Amino acid sequence: MNRLADRVMGPVLAPRDEGYDDERAGWQTARRHRPDLVVGAARPADVQAAVTYASDCGLPVGVQGTGHASAAVAAEGGVLITTARMSAVRLDADAGTAWVAAGTRWDQVIHRTAQAGLAPLSGSAPRVGAVSYTLGGGLALLSRTYGYAADHVRGLDVVTADGHLRHVTQDSGPDLFWALRGGRDNFGVVTGMEIDLMPVTTLYGGTLIFPVEKAAEVFGTYLQWAATVPETMNSSIALISLPDVPAIPEPMRGRHTVHVRIACAAGDPGAGERLVAPLRAIGPMSDTLGELAYAEAGSIYNDPVAPGAAESGTAMLGELDATAVQAILDLAGPHAPVPHVVELRHLGGRLAHLPAVDNAIGNRDARYLLNVVSRLERADFTQIRPAHARLFEALAPWSTGGRFLNFMNGENATTQVRSAYNATDYRRLTGLKAVYDPENIFRLNHNIPPGRGPTRD
Structure with a gap:
């Protein structure tokens, strides 16, 4: 430990040290890493030193930015590298790109790119780490319009299992570049990435909230509507059990409600108004739709900022019908014993197309992404896990069999990794794992084990 601390600018902490618990803490508190050592990396050289030390000692390595996904992969032992100190954005407005360091939040x-009239392909929660989100795919607010965030990565700086810092692009290290964009931290610790930015300053967006008594009508109308909208329209629908707490407005406090979230990239706000008219005609109890600066787009989902404990699960679905809607309402509606957030995110559009530079993201044929989240302060694991299992079993007839890596945070997340990829791509990933991490040092994650590797780039 001492020889590692001498080489690292940031802290190196063992369980007995002051600051250890704060360093390993993340946004998700359901489960946390408890490593033998946690290294607070302040620069790429710190990451290199930590990976080399772990390799020499035969220890596994995990990496944590904001800790949103740690409930899926939290483990005992090994070396945990935290990247929050590596926070920087370099903007090239003329090229329409940005370089983003490992620990930077969206x-x-x-904030930095808005000054140039540009926007990244960030998600619904602006405080999520940009790099980890992107490496897992990155389902953005405007992904139906532009594709996954990983589709717009130009280059990556990565420390591989041999301790080397590499810069990889489509032209330099194309196999590793392909694997990292979708394979997350299985192939190394990314210390920075160069990404495309979109010419977006405003969007038409907000939320329509309906009483649960209209749930069947809202879901039915939404599914018919989603089948007709252009790829400029990005949306989701969620059935939410709201807690009975003062922070929730009185009309919705302690109730089930249906939320339709809208993010329309059409330049003319009038186009967005016309597109949402069939949903508005149902009569929402709350309507926040309007022109919105992209910098304020986090208000659409209004995701929690404070750390919390939750169990979640995900599945990719095909086209849905009234029977599927009824299954959701029966198992997650007002009479369900466990309170949930059950959300359907509309896919398709540019998400269904391969990017100009291919990557490892699979399941592009799915029409919806299902995500179910249950807060542990409102129910415990013994209640939540069977309830989630019942929901996924009921929706199995509409499932494509795939899952989305960034939303795999439930009980079986680490055993379901294969389902995030197409079969041929998964075989390629295991082969590349054998080349770049044959000892599977990077295994405190949604792990892809080494297979029979191809020739190195």
Whole structure:
């Protein structure tokens, strides 16, 4: 430990050290890493030193930015590298790109790029780490319009299992570049990435909230509507059990409600108004739709900022019908014993197309992404897990069999990794794992084990 601390600018902490618990803490508190050592990396050289030390000692390595996904992969032992100190954004407005360091959050990127009239392909929660989100795919607010965030990565700086810092692009290290964009931290610790930015300053967006008594009508109308909208329209629908707490407005406090979230990239706000008219005609109890600066787009989902404990699960679905809607309402509606957030995110559009530079993201044929989240302060694991299992079993007839890596945070997340990829791509990933991490040092994650590797780039 001492020889590692001498080579690292940031802290190196063992369980007995002051600051250890704060360093390993993340946004998700359901489960946390408890490593033998946690290294607070302040620069790429710190990451290199930590990876080399772990390799020499035969220890596994995990990496944590904001800790949103740690409930899926939290483990005992090994070396945990935290990247929050590596926070920087370099903007090239003329090229329409940005370089983003490993520990940077999306809200920091958004603030910097908005000054140039540009926007990244960030998600619904601006405080999520930009790099980890992107490496897992990155389902953005405007992904139906532009594709996955990983589709717009130009280059990556990565420390591989041999301790080397590499810069990889389509022209330099194309196999590793392909694997990292979708394979997350299985092939190394990314210390920075160069991404495309979109010419977006405003969007038409907000939320329509309906009483649960209209749930069947809202879901039915939404599914018919989603089948007709252009790729400029990005949306989701969620059935939400709201807690009975003062922070929730009185009309919705302690109730089930249906939320339709809208993010329309059409330049003319009038186009967005016309597109949402069939949904508005149902009569929402709350309507926040309007022109919105992209820097304020986090208000659409209004995701929690404070750390919390939750169990979640995900599945990719095909086209849905009234029977599927009824299954959701029966198992997650007002009479369900466990309170949930059950959300359907509309896919398709540019998400269904391969990008100009291919990557490892699979399941592009799915029409919807299902995500179910249950807060542990409102129910415990013994209640939540069977309830989630019942929901996924009921929706199995509409499932494509795939899952989305960034939303795999439930009980079986680490055993379901294969389902995030197409079969041929998964075989390629295991082969590349055998080349770049044959000892599977990077295994405190959604792990892809080494297979029979191809020739190195």
